[in-house]
Amino acid sequence: MMSFVLRRPGQSAILLLIMSVLVFAGMYVISDPVAVMAGEDATQADRQALAAALGLDRPLPVQYLTFLGNILRGDFGTSFVYGRPVLDLIFERLPATLEVVFLAMVLGLAFGIPMGIYSGLNRKKPATKLISMVTTIGYSIPNFWQALLFILIFAVWLRVLPATGRGPTTEFLGMQLSLLNPEGLRYMLLPAANLGVALICMQTRLARSGTQEVMYQDYMMFARAKGIAPPRLIGRHLLRNILIPIVTITALELGTLIAFSTVTETVFSWPGIGKLLLDAIYRSDRPVVVAYMILITLMFVLINLVADIIYAILDPRIRYS
């Protein structure tokens, strides 16, 4: 178990290195920050001066090595657009994204797992058919379209929730959070629900297929035969066995949502990191994009490590092999 955790950093370092090369080279090929920043009426001399100021006049490998050297000192570079260290920019925006994703995850698990277990256990009940229909629709509906519907229904017609923006926040451990502010929470509900719908549908399906498989296992019948009552049968014997695929997908989704909930953040004007990335790509703000991708890769590595540790806790066969 320990060796398994310790083996990771080496692999992860290689992964990060490859990722940084790809993103760095990719950005170099697809965009020219000088052209974007200098504007159309800049002279050739202006452009050269700008390139020299940004360090863009040097060959690509040299730029890359300088960049790597800076990272090792903890400096991820300075945004071309904002003129501020990119880490500051990212960490300023990160809490906004994290709290929305967190709320969406809670919604997904809290509704998805019980609904999935229910429909797995009661295959022929009308409620199961309803759940199945609703989750199919919820899963197929495009995210941006669903977001617009939410705004239309809850903000325009019913006027119960604000349509866009972040609203007031409360400071907690140096982070600005809406989650702890009753008024701020109202602003969060629509974006979180928009991300949450797909999660609920996915978790429902995972829990349902897991339940249908585990329910027919010999140990479930044996547990019934030995007189175990339904609450324990489901809460312990069944749940413990269906959690592994759920943890896997939750981990993947968590990473994806934090990194790329761009559409939702854009529609709801939510000032998260997804929006930061999109703006940075439009404006060829290379340091922001590169630092962002590296941090996101690092986050995926960490999330997967945590997922692997959870597997081992859930399943002794993994723990002892």
Next chain:
Amino acid sequence: MALLTITDLSIAYGLADGRELEAIKDFSLTLQRGQIVGIVGQSGAGKSTIGKAILGLLGENARISDGEILLGSENIARFSERQFGAIRGKRVGYIYQNPMTALNPVLSVGEQLIEAIEANTHRRGQAARDHAIALLTSAEVSHPEERLSKYPHQLSGGLCQRIVFAIAIAAQPDLIIADEPTTALDVTVQQAVLGTLKRLALQEQIAIILITHDMGVVSQMCDEVYVLSRGRLVEHGATARIIGAPRERYTRDLMAAIPSVDEKRPRFDVLDAFEETPGRRRGIDYLKSGIASDVGQTILLSVRDLSKTFKGEKRGEGFRALDQVSFEVIAGETFGIVGESGSGKSTIGRAILGLVEPDAGATISLAGRAIASGDRKGLSQRLQCIFQDPYSSLNPRMDAGTNIIYGIVAQGLVDRRSARVLAEDLLEVVGLPRAASRKMPHAFSGGERQRIGIARALAYRPELIFCDEPTSALDVTVQAEVLNLLKELQESLGLTLVFVSHDLAVVRQMCDRLIVMKAGQIVERGSAEQVLTEPGEPYTGQLLAAMPRVLRSAEPS
């Protein structure tokens, strides 16, 4: 008053097309307190269905269509799921066929035992834990305290079954349903486990319904036997009477199919006449033209100094599965490898087939030529294998015919068009109809699947077939058919078989010569006749003594 009275019980299964299939028809049984009765029959006879009905565990597509089940004075045939809560684990305990799958793999055995105690008795917390240790002790589990924190995969099958026993007796029920309690266990373990079960039953005055296909087990355990065939009661009576003088033909067939360690019979008396069709003739000719049948004293397979060490997790900690094993197989014979599970039997096979890399220094030669372990493709034409589990050894997404030929087609041994005809011919060779070729594996019974597995192995026209416990997953009557088939094929084709089994009775029926394995070493070798009648080693004697025998005249002990 009788403890349990089943009267005219009928159970129907709903089929996909809306019709109903009567799985059990008019079954009646009476059981007194403390009595042990057996229900025997082939698989598919409906034995387990009766056991499940008593516990309310029938699947949702099954229903009790008629009759009653009186437990004491209550008719539990019409009980709801809720009402069964007061029966299960408290008044009726359950022991399941396969202890490895009956226990939840992700919960510790202690938790699974203690939850049963807490669900069915007034003991809680420390009192429940103390009771768990007492139960494990009486189920003869060594180091009971340490075991509580273990998980099922860390324990042997025998130990898991003892833990299942402890769970079943946790609330001192009046009755235990034991569904094939030892089928999944080794013979040596089987004896001890049955002994424990019988002692517990006597000590706690628990009645047992023992569901089994094994007449040997019945003759040792049961006071009375009920013989079941296709859901109907064929006959019932005292064990000694049923075994000594069976009245019905079905019971006699069931007895005749049981291989005996004590005598060798040329064939089992089961009906399996092969029709001599043109296709079967063609199949046999195909096989004969490829399989060298020069039955003489030539050594076909020679194994020298075969060792295999599996590396442990820590450095220097290895497990020696095979230790300097040497033997020779003569062309045309059936060579037996016997021993308990874990003795290294299957590892020998895997080394010969090139599936595991043996330790340095081993030589394996086929017809005088050493075979390199890397040469898998060349080997598969000369060496084939019949696997233990016919359920997992066929590809479920290919029809039977494709399962038989995809290997030989992939290797270019036959062209695709003639392969299809060949598959059908081979199905006839193993006693299945040509039309079976288009059916998918799930449509076949275990015995039929094993026949398909045999046809698949034969298709290569191999020089040697390695049979790894080919009948241990099958019923006695089906086993008899498959063994008859192997014997018949061997005679007509001059096949050379290496036959691995823990069942000495089967080995007695099949093998010319054999080796006895223990902890990776050969402890005894010789002709099957001599080793199994006058064992030279105490270990072989123990294995023989552990075999359940049908006590044809004696009272059950």
